[in-house]
Amino acid sequence: MIEKKARMAVDVGGTFTDVALEYGGTQVTTKVLTTPASPELGVLSGITKALDESGLTPSDIDILIHGTTLATNALIERKGAKIALITTEGLRDSVEMAQENRFDQYDINIDRPTPLVPRYLRWGVRERLNVHGQALIPLAEDSVTALIDNIDKFEIAAIAIGLIHSYANPMHEERVAEILSKARPELSITLSSEVCPEIREYERQSTASANAYVQPMMSRYLGELDSQLAKLGFNCPFLLMTSGGGLTTLETAIKFPVRLVESGPAGGAILATEIAKECGIDDVLSFDMGGTTAKICLIDNHSPQMTRTFEVARVYRNLKGSGLPVRIPAIEMVEIGAGGGSIAKIDNMNRITVGPESAGANPGPASYGQGGSDATVTDADVVLGRIDPEGFAGGAVDLQPELATQALETAVGKGMALDSTFSAFGVSEIVDENMANAARVHAIEWGKDISARSMIAFGGAAPLHAVRLAEKLNIDQVIIPAGAGVGSAIGFLRAPISYEVVRSRFVSLSDFDSKIVNELLDEMSTEAREIVSSGAGSDGLIEHRLAYMRYHGQGHEIVVPVPVRQLTYSDAETLRQAFESEYSRLYGRSVPGQQPEVLSWTLSVTAPKPKSELSQGNVVEKSNGSAVGKRQLFDPETSKFLEAEVYNRCDLSIEFDVPGPAIVVESQTTTIVSKEYSISVNDHGHLILSRQSSKGASE
Numbered sequence: 001m002i003e004k005k006a007r008m009a010v011d012v013g014g015t016f017t018d019v020a021l022e023y024g025g026t027q028v029t030t031k032v033l034t035t036p037a038s039p040e041l042g043v044l045s046g047i048t049k050a051l052d053e054s055g056l057t058p059s060d061i062d063i064l065i066h067g068t069t070l071a072t073n074a075l076i077e078r079k080g081a082k083i084a085l086i087t088t089e090g091l092r093d094s095v096e097m098a099q100e101n102r103f104d105q106y107d108i109n110i111d112r113p114t115p116l117v118p119r120y121l122r123w124g125v126r127e128r129l130n131v132h133g134q135a136l137i138p139l140a141e142d143s144v145t146a147l148i149d150n151i152d153k154f155e156i157a158a159i160a161i162g163l164i165h166s167y168a169n170p171m172h173e174e175r176v177a178e179i180l181s182k183a184r185p186e187l188s189i190t191l192s193s194e195v196c197p198e199i200r201e202y203e204r205q206s207t208a209s210a211n212a213y214v215q216p217m218m219s220r221y222l223g224e225l226d227s228q229l230a231k232l233g234f235n236c237p238f239l240l241m242t243s244g245g246g247l248t249t250l251e252t253a254i255k256f257p258v259r260l261v262e263s264g265p266a267g268g269a270i271l272a273t274e275i276a277k278e279c280g281i282d283d284v285l286s287f288d289m290g291g292t293t294a295k296i297c298l299i300d301n302h303s304p305q306m307t308r309t310f311e312v313a314r315v316y317r318n319l320k321g322s323g324l325p326v327r328i329p330a331i332e333m334v335e336i337g338a339g340g341g342s343i344a345k346i347d348n349m350n351r352i353t354v355g356p357e358s359a360g361a362n363p364g365p366a367s368y369g370q371g372g373s374d375a376t377v378t379d380a381d382v383v384l385g386r387i388d389p390e391g392f393a394g395g396a397v398d399l400q401p402e403l404a405t406q407a408l409e410t411a412v413g414k415g416m417a418l419d420s421t422f423s424a425f426g427v428s429e430i431v432d433e434n435m436a437n438a439a440r441v442h443a444i445e446w447g448k449d450i451s452a453r454s455m456i457a458f459g460g461a462a463p464l465h466a467v468r469l470a471e472k473l474n475i476d477q478v479i480i481p482a483g484a485g486v487g488s489a490i491g492f493l494r495a496p497i498s499y500e501v502v503r504s505r506f507v508s509l510s511d512f513d514s515k516i517v518n519e520l521l522d523e524m525s526t527e528a529r530e531i532v533s534s535g536a537g538s539d540g541l542i543e544h545r546l547a548y549m550r551y552h553g554q555g556h557e558i559v560v561p562v563p564v565r566q567l568t569y570s571d572a573e574t575l576r577q578a579f580e581s582e583y584s585r586l587y588g589r590s591v592p593g594q595q596p597e598v599l600s601w602t603l604s605v606t607a608p609k610p611k612s613e614l615s616q617g618n619v620v621e622k623s624n625g626s627a628v629g630k631r632q633l634f635d636p637e638t639s640k641f642l643e644a645e646v647y648n649r650c651d652l653s654i655e656f657d658v659p660g661p662a663i664v665v666e667s668q669t670t671t672i673v674s675k676e677y678s679i680s681v682n683d684h685g686h687l688i689l690s691r692q693s694s695k696g697a698s699e
Contacts, residue, residue, distance in 0.1 A: 005062045007610070008050065009492035010043050011264050012068035015291020015341050015361045016460060018486035018668075019046040021054055022493055028054045029486045031460065031668045033397065034361040039070055040225040042361075044232070058233035065492040067241030067263035069292070070221065071214040075116075075261070075312045075324065076356075080213035081157035081188070085117040085205065086147070086176060088164040089124035094201050095209065113324050116209045121154060123147050125163075125176060131506075133169025144179045151184055158188035160212035162205035166193040167504045188215045195256055196327045198600055199504040203309060203327045210312070210326050211258035218257035226250060237535055239497065244329030245270050245304070246498030246606065249535050259328050261312060262335075264488050265295040269304045269331045271491030272456040275481050277302050278684050284479075285439065285453045286333075287469065288487065289462035291340045291378075292358045296439045297333035298448055305332035305446065308502070308602075320445070329500045329604075334442040338435050340378040340461040341365055344408075344427040346415040354431040366407035367399045375411035377431050377461065379404035380424035384634040385641065386464050386672050388665065425634060432465055436472040451475060458487025463671040467660075467689055468636060471676060478677070480687035485668025497536040498606035499528045507598040508552070512572035521545060521562075521603060528605035536607035546602045549579045551594040558582055562601070625656040633661050635675065642675065649687070656681045659692060 006023035012034055021028040030049045035042040043066075051057065074080045087094065095115045102110060125147070126140035150156070159180065166173045170193035177189045192208035226238060240253035243262035253260055265288060272286035276299055286297040286304070298305050310330050311323030337356020341364060344354045354377065359365050363372030367379050367389070381387045382404040389399035405420040412423035443450040451474040457466035458481055466478050483490050501524040507517060525543060532541060545562035560578045563571065575598070580590040627645035635642045644661040649671075652664070657680040660673035664687060673679045677689045 006054075006056055006060050007063050007065070007493050008047065008061050009065040009267075009489040010046060010067070011267060011486070011489040011492065012039055012043060012066075012070060013264060013290045013292060013488075014069060014073055014358060015339065015364070017042040017046045018489040019050045020483065020486050020489035020493060021050045021056070023054065023056065023060070026054070027483060027490075029483050029489070029668060031486060033364070036361060039068070039221055040228055043225060044228055047229075047232075058229075059235065061234060061236050063236050064229065064234060064238050065241060065247060065495070066225075066238065067267050067488065067492055068260065069264045071218055071257050071261050072264075072312060073292075074214050074217055075210060078116075079217075080116070081216040082121075082155060083117055083158045083160060083209065083212045084121040084123060084147075084151070084154070084156045085209055085212075086123050086125055086144075086159060086161045086163070087205065088128060089126045089143070091164060091201070092119070092122035092124050094162075095122070095205050098202055111322075113322060116206075116213050116324065117160070121156070123150065127163060127172045129163070129165040129169055129172065131165055131168060133165060135169075135172075139172045139175055141175070141179060144176050145183070148180070148183045151180075151187065156187070157216050158190065158212040160190045160192065160205070160208040162192035162201070162208045164201060166191070167197040167199055167204065170194070170197070188212065188219065190215060195258060197503055198327060199506075200327075203325045206325050207258060207327045210261075210324065211256060214257050214261075215254075218260070219254050222250060222254055222257075239535055241267055241492050241495060242329070242498075243310075243331065244306070244498070244500060245331050245495060246500070246604075247492075247495050247535065248497070248499055249531060252499070252531055258326060261326060261328070262310070262330050262333070265297075265333055265335060266331045267488035267491035267495065268295060268458060269297045269299070269333065269491070270495050271458060271481065271487050272297065273299055273302055273304055274491075274494050275456050275479060275684075275686065276454075279454075279479065279682065279686070281454050283448075283453045285450060285455045285473075285475070287435075287439075287455055287457045287462050287466060288459045289339060289435070289457075289465060290459045291461065292337070292342075292360065293335050293356075294338040294435050294438075294459075294462075295333050295335045296435070296442055297331060298443065298446055298453075300448075306330070307332040329502075329602075332446075334438050336434060336438050338377070338431050338438075340376065340381070342377050342431060343374045344376060344380070344411055344430075346412060350415065352412060352416070352426045352430050354427055354434065364397070365404070367401060367404035368397050369400045369403060373407060373410075375404075375407040375423075375427065377427060379407050380427040381461075381464055383408060383420055383424035384428060385632045385644075386634075386663075387670060388631070388646075391665075391667075421634065422639075425636065425639070428465075428468075429636065432468045432472060435465070436469055439469075439473060454479060456481065458484040460485050460669050462487075463669045465672075467672055467674045467677055470689070470691075471674065476691045478689040480664075480671050480689070482685040483668075484671075485666065493610065496606050496609045497532050498604055499531040500602055500604040501528045502600060502602045504600045505598070509572045509576050509596050509598075512569060512575075514567045514569050514571060517601075518566050520601060521567075524601070524603040525605065528603055532605045532607055540608045542606045542608075544604045544606070547575060547579075547598045548600040548602070549575070549596055549598050551583075551591055552597055553594075557599050558586060625652055625658070631663055633663060633672070635661065637675075644673075652681050652687075654681050654683060 128137035268288035342355035365376035548557035
């Protein structure tokens with residue numbers, strides 16, 4: 001039995017499954033191909049590989065943390081369950097009417113996101129609650145039982161129930177669920193009053209539908225994985241990463257799998273936040289690029305941007321409003337189909353396009369030699385000299401360069417009269433520009449200056465493209481953290497166990513009833529603490545409370561902190577001052593004579609953050625930093641191959657500092673350094689890429 005605590009994290013992506021294991025100041029990381037048909041097989045393979053390398057056994061593991069993009073991919077690819085949506089009679093078209101606006105007012109052929117539930121599977125029941133949760137029309141139970149035959153007729157696997165004003169009183173939704181469960185016990189049922197107890201019918205029904213859509217798949221997967229882990233000998237807590245950057249229990253994840261939609265990317269944002277703290281950098285751009293997607297997140301003052309509403313499966317790339325809204329706590333980021341497996345094609349206008357379709361893990365890029373014929377970003381990187389075919393992804397795949405060349409010439413070269421090198425260059429430039437444009441748009445939406453930031457790049461493909469992306473965004477410094485190839489998995493190990501509860505309860509400050517508010521917040525606190533305590537115990541829990549406030553008559557709210565204590569009548573003034581201060585910060589002034597009001601309340605409970613026992617990135621104190629070889633590397637500026645020195649990352653010390661072009665290889669990724677940048681190692685073992693012109697100016 002080991003003396004130090006062992007903690008393991010697993011991140012299942014669309015192409016690779018990453019594992020990070022920490023114990024006794026040591027870190028072991030592995031990368032294996034994801035197994036799409038049965039994702040648990042890839043997880044078990046990666047776990048077994050990590051245990052073998054460390055010499056540990058399943059009984060030595062104190063905690064296992066899991067994150068995945070399986071729910072995200074199911075929503076994007078529309079590969080979830082066949083579901084029905086039960087609404088209040090006459091309101092079944094809410095999810096199709098949406099916001100009744102045009103996210104692109106000049107596109108006369110605009111394509112809206114297709115609802116997860118087609119109209120013939122949206123069923124109404126006779127009932128009606130008012131805004132206060134009082135029954136205007138009692139639930140007609142015969143209208144519910146009449147739907148049971150439809151469940152069988154249409155082979156429905158899951159049902160979402162989203163009745164009008166159920167956030168104020170869930171009694172009708174609960175009764176509908178009770179009737180259906182009694183008749184069909186195997187049916188998965190999601191209540192909008194549980195998964196999203198908030199005002200705004202469209203977002204609430206969309207979230208409930210998304211939860212129901214992925215619940216059968218995620219329930220089977222997580223249940224099977226839990227069973228297989230137990231057979232292997234794991235008897236430690238099994239926790240799931242949430243989109244908001246916290247950890248939750250297996251039971252909660254199975255009930256609300258929609259909260260896992262952005263769980264993998266959230267781990268990466270947590271890692272970037274911790275790296276920024278270590279390096280003493282206030283504002284950074286987190287860049288996570290794997291085999292299927294790229295994720296970009298803004299982090300200010302060591303806190304990632306947060307949101308309660310984000311979109312999945314956008315019809316128009318980077319265009320807000322073109323996706324399916326999901327109201328859950330989440331780290332705000334932009335995600336696009338730009339990864340190593342993104343497929344390159346020539347469109348009808350004879351232009352190179354890349355993504356969002358991906359070759360995935362099977363068959364994968366052409367160079368994988370698994371029967372895939374599509375040209376991908378990975379194939380382009382092989383041809384451009386960025387990837388050494390031997391030892392790719394820690395030996396998980398033996399690349400075949402000749403297949404990459406053939407695929408690029410077929411998919412791109414023939415149509416544009418280009419050889420394989422310039423076909424690869426075109427593919428690489430397009431995917432890099434797609435990511436740069438997504439970052440620019442995201443920063444503009446948040447009113448941020450992107451060029452003033454440092455970039456933290458991780459994921460299997462990010463270090464390959466980070467320096468070119470930095471050049472396009474005019475960023476002077478890029479940080480490649482230790483273990484970058486499995487960055488999100490490492491980020492899981494830095495995440496605290498936490499849970500957030502939200503309730504919509506309208507309160508006007510002119511008629512503030514502290515008793516009602518305290519009862520609501522106490523109920524929310526109890527719910528959150530029970531979930532967190534089940535995984536972390538009850539010691540040292542930290543509670544945060546927020547109110548979503550607006551002036552009377554406004555359509556949207558701003559976030560205001562709420563004191564964590566029993567409120568009194570005088571706290572109406574406390575909330576007013578906090579609201580007007582935040583309103584003035586955002587809009588330059590408050591509005592005299594207008595009455596503030598609270599629409600929703602959120603409460604989160606967080607356990608203490610785990611402390612890593614790792615030494616500072618396992619830094620080599622002294623080495624000669626000698627190159628282990630040379631490689632021909634394509635230079636985008638001159639369109640020629642340059643000779644680049646190749647270094648092993650494990651050999652580099654804090655004294656290492658060389659100009660580009662250079663290549664740094666490690667087991668799960670490769671860092672490319674252009675001739676415009678130099679590379680060094682900081683005290684924490686992170687690679688620092690600095691633009692040589694700015695470096696010279698500062699010196």
